[in-house]
Amino acid sequence: MRNFMRAGCAVWSAGWIACMFFAASVGRAQSLPTAEAKASLWIGGGVTYANPDYGQKPIEGVSGFADFDFGPHLGIEADIHYLALVTPLDLAENSYLIGPRLLVRHGRFTLYGKALAGYGNLVIQELQDNAGRAGGLYYAYAIGGGVDIRITNRITVRAFDVESQRWPSYGNGLAPTVVTIGAAYHIR
Numbered sequence: 001m002r003n004f005m006r007a008g009c010a011v012w013s014a015g016w017i018a019c020m021f022f023a024a025s026v027g028r029a030q031s032l033p034t035a036e037a038k039a040s041l042w043i044g045g046g047v048t049y050a051n052p053d054y055g056q057k058p059i060e061g062v063s064g065f066a067d068f069d070f071g072p073h074l075g076i077e078a079d080i081h082y083l084a085l086v087t088p089l090d091l092a093e094n095s096y097l098i099g100p101r102l103l104v105r106h107g108r109f110t111l112y113g114k115a116l117a118g119y120g121n122l123v124i125q126e127l128q129d130n131a132g133r134a135g136g137l138y139y140a141y142a143i144g145g146g147v148d149i150r151i152t153n154r155i156t157v158r159a160f161d162v163e164s165q166r167w168p169s170y171g172n173g174l175a176p177t178v179v180t181i182g183a184a185y186h187i188r
Contacts, residue, residue, distance in 0.1 A: 042067040046158055046182015050083050052093050053175045054122070059093065060086035063180045065161075069103065077101045077114050081163075081178055090126035093176055095119070095140055095165060110156075113145040120167045120174070138170045148184070158182045 048063045061083035069075035077099065084092030097116035104111045120140035146161035160181055167174040 039071070040069050041187040042069075042156060042184040043187055044156070044158060044182055044184025046161075046180045048081050048083060048178060048180045050081070050093065050176050050178045052083070052091065053177075054091055054093065055089040057088040059083045059088070059091070061092070061094075063178075063182065065158075065180075065182075065184070067101070067184065072105060073103050075101050075103060075112075077116065079116070081180070083178070084123060084125070087125060090124070092121075092123040092125060093174070094121040094123060095142075095178070096121070097140065097142055097163075097165075108150045110148040110150070111145070112148070113143075114163075115141075115143055116163070117141040120165065120170070120176075122167075122170065122174070134171070138167045138174075140165055140167045142166070142178075144178075146180075154186045156184045156186070158184060 043064075043066050045062060045064045048061050050059050050061075052059050061081065062085065063079060063081045065077060065079040067075055067077050079095075079097055081093075081095045083094055095118065097118035099114060099116035101112050101114035118140060119137050121137050122135045124135040142163040142165040144161065144163035147159045149157045149159055151157055158181060160179060163178045163180075165174075165176045165178060167176075
């Protein structure tokens with residue numbers, strides 16, 4: 001009887017050890033980090049106001065943007081500024097830019113900085129008012145940033161976005177400042 005109890009105890013112990021190894025292999029000892037996020041795509045638009053650095057009067061228009069965030073702190077932004085709706089001097093400055101952005105999230109707020117490059121298009125709307133001025137497509141880059149406020153899981157308000165653009169290939173260069181407010185929708 002004694003040997004039987006020893007054998008039973010050994011089997012019982014071996015069974016417990018096997019169960020512990022099995023449970024450890026399928027179980028998770030730690031949860032995933034709370035800062036881990038999946039990639040996300042936001043598509044949005046807004047109204048834009050710009051100091052065109054070509055004349056003394058501001059110009060206005062609309063903007064469209066797409067933000068693809070790879071994780072919690074890094075993403076890429078593409079934006080189009082169509083600044084041809086209100087142009088007192090009959091000159092529009094449209095831009096088509098793309099580049100990386102760095103994110104800092106705090107609750108519902110996302111602060112971001114960005115560095116973009118692409119093209120700027122100086123459009124002369126009325127040739128008789130702008131004789132001797134050269135329109136066309138030029139290399140452009142911008143440094144900027146802003147604040148997004150998450151309203152729901154799908155909607156974000158772009159409280160403000162500011163870009164300090166440079167168009168170095170245009171004559172002596174242009175340096176417009178562009179400000180946008182708007183909203184974006186989360187595409188899953």
